[in-house]
Amino acid sequence: MLIDWLFAFSPLLLVLGLMILFRWGAARAGPAGWFAAVAVAVLRFGAGRDLVAVSQAKGMLLALDVLMIVWAAFLLYRVAEEAGAVKVLGEALPSLTADRGMQALLIGWAFASFLQGVGGFGVPVVVTAPLLMGVGFEPLAAVVIPSLGHAWSVTFGSLASSFQALIASTGLAGEGLAPASALLLGITCFGCGYMALHAADGWVGMKRLALPVLVMGGGMAASQYALATSGLWNIAGFGGGLAGLMIGFVVARRHRGNPERNNRVVDGRRVLLALSGYIALIAITLGIQLVPAVKAFLGQTVLEVPFPALETVRGFVTPAGMGPRIYPFRHAGAILTYASAAAFLIYRRVGWLRWGSVPHILAGTVRGVMSSSIGIASMVAMSVVMAHTGMTDVLAKGMAQAAGQFFPIVSPWIGALGAFVSGSNTNSNVLFAMLQLRTAELLGMTVPIILAGQTAGGAVGSVMAPTKVVVGISAADASVEEGRVLSTLLRYNGILIAAMSLMLSFWILLAGG
């Protein structure tokens, strides 16, 4: 049993080792993990050629389901960035208040979360770190504050690509997974706010601005929860961030700080125009999700194919069943593409973009997503091979035996580890969601709660991934030592994940398993 467990763990260990020890990116380590998984599957777990072939076909569909969102989310962000909309929003925010703590909350928490909602991929830190430095924060704080601030919105951010990965990897309905995940991440939102505030202004700031954190955090967490549990999870992180920004604008008026340090005037029309691309996204999403005729019309084309039962030489059986159901024209990726087109037309109408900007936007999008696409596609393929040959099952049984009833304590740390090494909550969910699901089933625990621990841990772990930290530092000030940023984030996020472990344990106790 132990030998099997070690063999089953070896592809994951290889991916982790290559990323941690050799600093390989997900696009290099993912394919290496795939080779290891296929070799172990064939040589140790009795996978035949046809099993590997079918699992590749299934993996391709699962990867496509996630990648459509990743590509389109980045396209929308590129449209807004090319139009200068992100810059306009970034310049307007520091003008609202001169209070140091309030600036950290507005820029490093609410605005960073909003950016995570619409873009992700390291964008929140890249955009907000220079802004924080511009209003006087030290480079270390300028990187740490937004890294901490946006962690809670990673799962439902990037138009919920990480949550979509959780759905795709486990085969469970989003409606069943959303409440627990949104609740745990909502509670985490307050922790992120207080941590960002502590990094900016210490205990004094935390005491002074405790109420604004509660008010803004309440708005962000409630908005995200309401949207995610209404089936609108692809705009849940975005909606939460937007709510935080809007509440933050009002709250900042009561905490303006020293007015002599703040004499810039905000151009409301420009801010509204900058937001118009994202307002188009909300309108299109609501129009498609809430108008039955539109939803039915766009749902006429369905991509769903049956897969046969598979069996390894050792007798592990995967029953026959349907692959993921993809509606190409009302998929979150399609909705984002429509929103990108609408945003382009709006920005073009007001003269912020030209038709000639299109090639530049598209080229930037391809450059931005190709590396992560290879990482996601290879890790999904690896994960599917592992699931279909019983490797995931062996891992889960081993963990269930070792951790037993303490598994809820371990669950968020597994998610965080996966995200830390792979640089992404999405990759972590692809790698470990099935493992967590099987372990929860074996231990008789409520699966959505354990998966909430996986994805919430992954969200917090992803913001301290070395790849993201390096990107953040490069945008702020290259003189900041990566190790200092990493150790500071580890300290804060360690507390957050430990709190998650405790919450999850009590939650499982209350749920009766």
Added chain:
Amino acid sequence: MKGRNTGRKLGAQTLSFVLMMVPPVGLYLTMGQGQDALTWGLLAIIAAGMLLGMLVS
């Protein structure tokens, strides 16, 4: 020079991604038809795509 290298890397990554994602369609379509050589060939193309992804990323 740097731009050309970036372009080459992006091109190689795109090719790697296509090699990973397109052959599985063929694998699905030929599933259970006993076309052994074709199945092996498509699996080899996927492996080549993975290898290329490793080398150029």
